[in-house]
Amino acid sequence: MSLLRRLPADVRKALPTEPGERVLTFAASGEGYMVATDLALYLADGSRLPYETIDKAAWDEEGVRVLTTDGVVHRAEVTDPRRMPETVRERVNATIVVNKHVQLPGRGGVRLVARRSPGGDVKEWTLVFDEGLDPNDPGVRAQAEQALEGVRRSMGV
Template structure:
């Protein structure tokens, strides 16, 4: 079930729109991947308007999204999202696969890139 704030799964889990990274649909259902990398699979043989609703709500939560190359190993996607109940967007770092998001050097590069992006966008 889709509400204005989240997708509610049959097992009772609540997946907020602003924490969804992507949803991939196939003939059996959907796989939703959250920004923390955790995936949820739901069987939906007849999804109705749910795919369009998910796309609309996740897209509406995104204020800005920029990918920045950090070094020769890869980069990070900087995403600002609207969070219900907050006036300012929440920024998140989505590092390329294989990069260690806890690496202090990479975190420092990502923080520097975020400041540049925020300054350039005025967000």
């Protein structure tokens, strides 16, 4: 029996999935169900988090804390995550094309991450600055942008 058939019908019908999007696994959440598809993580509160926008997902005994690349934190209570942690980890990792740390002049560096949607082309680059560096400092930002251009050229991405 497929996972799709075990997922309650009302939950399955309410998911705003894209054509061809497939359910991989699901878990009961405090507010309903958390569903992992091949393209995104759906939280019980109705949030749809495409895997290429997830920076980190941390699981503990209460549930999951998801940090997206725009800095927003989502929290969901999950008592029995089933295969959700492994599925989300695998799907997020599959979106990463490049993950390279570059030391900037002075102290610290920046992690340059290129992501793509599952099966798609590179959508965006994320610059993750080391602690202590101000990403709003024009000089630091210029150094990071220069490092990014060098990585893009050398990797052809």
